[in-house]
Amino acid sequence: MSSRYRYSAWHGGPDPLEPPVDLRDALDQIGRDVMEGASPRSALEELLRTGTRDSSGLDELTRRLWQRRSEMQRRHRLDGTISEVRRLLERALEQERLALSADTSEDARFRELQLSALPPDVSGQVNELAEYDWRSSEAREAFEEIRQMLGTEVLEQRFQGMKETMQEVSPEDVERVREMLDDLSALLAAHARGDDDVQRKFDEFMAKHGEFFPENPQNVDELVDALAARSAAAQRMLNSMSEEQRQELMSLSQQAFGDPRIAQALQNIDRQLQGLRPGEDWSGRARFRGDQPMGMAEATAAMAELGEMDRLAEQLSQSYPGASLEDIDLEALERQLGPQATVDAQRLSQIERQLRDQGLLRRAPDGSLQLSPRAMRRLGENALQSVISQLGTRRGERDTDRAGAAGELTGTTRPWTYGDAEPWDAVRTVRNAVLRRAAEGADSPMLDLADLEVAETEQRSRSAVVLCVDTSWSMVQDGRWVPMKRTALALHHLVATRFRSDALQLVTFGRYASTVDVGELAALEGTWEQGTNLHHALLLAGRHLRKHSDAQPVVLVITDGEPTAHLEPDGEAFFDYPPDPHTLSVTLSEVDALHRLGTTLSVFMLGEDPRLEQFVNIVARRGGGRVLAPDADGLGAAVVGDYLRTKRRR
Known part of the structure; x- marks a missing residue:
């Protein structure tokens, strides 16, 4: 027989076919x-x-959780039990008065007077009628229904699932409940004392009264946890009622099953549980303002649900x-x-x-x-991908997987991709084909595109590159801080992965300049500091270029303001605004010094400051460089594109 399969929706948690997290x-x-x-x-x-x-x-x-909580409070109110008792009591009194009106005896008149003299509140009437001898059988049944309802409600408050267990309650059932409560109180007392045989007593208790505990606790601690949570929710329900409602409900509870000992035993157990689990929320309250009444058990379950929501909200806050x-x-x-x-x-x-x-x-x-170096590489890769998408995809110039343009072999290989122009590595290609055919069988193709590997080559020309970035407060203030950092990340990743023989140095300049690695630059915080010390930055750039005298020198400067500071011979920074003529003079002197080294100097001017524009034009003329004026979003493409342009030109 062929196997039959049945397909249905997945209900076991996360979709097993869902892609992994990004x-x-x-x-x-x-x-x-x-x-x-x-x-x-x-x-x-x-x-x-x-x-x-x-x-x-x-x-x-968290927002959805609080919305659900608010909807519950707006929908319900807590006086359902009192309202239901009032309804049943009115029906009982109506039936009793009808029966008495048909009786002409003195006893009937006395009973009518007795009914007319009942207290105004529902709980007082129920307590007053506890010993009343009803003439009407319908009235007697309605009053007995009140007692049964109160009994099941107070038990369901503390013992989940009790309402289903106690559908038809006989005097023997009431006695069993009372005995269970007495035994439970004795067990809790033994647990509080720390008796050695408490587990044996628990096992005996469950063997005798296990039907009242469908959650099936395995030890006394699990039992106490479950009971304390329900008891605390019942207390919070009482706290949430008005003083009048609270007193009326507590008085009505004395009529549970017509046996005041039930309510007294529950009150004693509540006190024991509060002592055993003081960490539960016994003092909380909630405001219910809806029009749908809830009985005692339902209201207690609602309070327990609100408590669960509060705990979830705390867990979600992670505070x-x-x-x-x-x-x-x-x-x-x-x-x-x-x-x-x-x-x-x-x-x-x-x-x-x-x-x-x-x-x-x-x-x-x-x-x-x-952030680890691996994370910084990923961030740089993401930044470079964004830049590449703006530059275009001219094969071999910008969007390329080659380690260098063309030239000396690096000794490494990689799988061939469409557009590669590097030579094939024949040994690796044949090896891949043999291994693939051994796995797939002799019927597979002799050679497949997946077998091809190419030999990586290394760029012959080598550059010493310095990226000088302005870190003055105006870069933060005008929204250029993050684009500047992403530009540095993209350039760093490009050099580290595509032009590994190039030596890149990152220099930041505000009041002072300093050399940083890419991780320090990414984590750098903007600070309120006056001064744009391009002079100091170019000094550090010249030091890096002289250290790599065998490489082609390249300096890239990102700034949004003219120089307003320079470095004095004693190492202190001098600041003045508008710029001091001496600041401009020493800065241009460093431009001349870099030009004498054969440096390709590019300035990326951010903003539309006329004074800055005049200055960078002078720099371009003196240094033989060029000026670009990208917006913040196009900064990365401009810097990376200019760097690649210098590579192609050489």
Whole structure:
């Protein structure tokens, strides 16, 4: 017989065919926040709060949780039991008065007077009628229904599922309940004392009364946890009622099953549970303002649900010491917000875990989180991809997988891709074909495109490149801070992966200039500091170029302001605005010095400052360079394109 298969929707959690989480997108978001001045830890927390393109963040899950909570409070009110007792009592009194009106005896008149003298409140009337001898059988049944309802309600408050167990209650059932409550109180007392044989007593208790506990606790602690949660929810329900409603409900509870000992035993157990689990929320309250009444048991369940929502909200906030996404109760989250919310929470947890496990975030010696070199490479790759998309895709010039243009072999190979012009590596290609045919069989093609490997070549010409970036406050203020950093990342990644023989140096300049690595530049925070010390930056650039005297010198300068500071012989920075003539003079002197080294100098002018434009035009004439004026979004393409232009020209 042929096998038959049945296909249906997947209901087991995350879709097994769903693509894995996109760490590249997550890392790009973290990197953007870090470059804007956030710490890696706060950037990660922001990612988890806001989510990704594919999943809701913790803030959205929290918002939906509070919306559900608010809807519940706007829909319901807590006086359902009192309202139902009032309805049944009115029916009982109406039937009793009808029966008495047909009786002409003195006793009937006395009973009518007795009914007319009842207290005004419902609980007082029920207590007054507890010993009344009803003439009407319908009235007696209605009053007995009140007692039965109160009994099942107070038990369901503390013991989940009791309402289904106690459908038809006989005097023997009431006695069994009372005995169970007495035994439970004795068990809790033994647990509070720390008796050695408490587990044996628990087993005996469950063997005798296990039908009252469908959740099937395995030990006394699990039993206490379940009972304390329900008892605390019942107390919060009472706290949420008005003083009049609370007193009336507590008085009515004395009539549960017509046996005051039931309510007294429950009150005693509540006190014991509060002593055993003081950490439960016994003092909370909630405001219900709807028009749909809830009975005691239903209201207690609602309070328990609100408590679960509060705990979930705290877990989603991640604001307590030692917080982790692993703390989130996924079963509770699915009950409240559905299966997709669980998938989103799991995906966020997976992103956090994989960022750490894959070494994209590392712990510094001081305990802080840092972006790892691997993460910086990914950020640089993303930045370069963005730049390449703006430059175009001229094969061999910009969008290329080659290690160099053409020239000396590097000794490494890689799979052939469409458009490659490097020579084939025959040995590797034949080896790939033999291994593939051994796996696929002799009927497979002798040679396949997947077998081809090409030999990588290295660029013959070598450059010493210095990227000088303005880090004065105006770069932050005018929204050029992040584009500047992404440009540096893109250029760094291009040099590190495509032109590995080039020597790249990053220089930042504000009041002073300094050399930085790409990680330091990405994490650099904008600070309020006056001064644009291009003079100091060009001094550091000249030092790097002289260190690599065998390479073609290239200097790229990104700035949005004319020089307003220079370095004095004693190492102190001199600042003045408008620029001091001496500042302009010493800066141009460094331009001349770089020109004498044969340096290709390009200035990327951001903004439309006329004084800056005049200055950079002088620099271009004196240094034999050129000036480009991209906007912030086109800065990366302009810088990378100019660097590639110098490579092609040589």
